[in-house]
């Protein structure tokens with residue numbers, strides 16, 4: 001089970017990207033429904049360490065479960 005980023009809550013601050021020990025957080029190509037950049041987690045690489053959840057300043061942006069229904073990849 002991997003962590004997820006709720007695409008429409010993420011504000012593109014990217015604190016999570018450099019904190020992830022396996023570099024599996026990627027920037028999506030487009031904008032989310034708030035018009036900001038957003039990021040997504042590669043479920044196949046995530047080791048479920050929870051660091052992204054600890055460092056993200058946006059309440060509810062990172063979810064401690066695999067939610068492909070809430071996470072868009074922008075691809």
Ligand code: SF4
Pocket residue numbers: 005009010011012013014015016017038039055056057058061062
């Ligand atoms: S999940 Fe949080 S830390 Fe990562 S880009 Fe989105 S808002 Fe920023």
Ligand code: SF4
Pocket residue numbers: 002003019020021022023024025041045046047048049050051052053
């Ligand atoms: S749970 Fe850990 S491995 Fe998975 S995306 Fe977050 S920081 Fe990266």
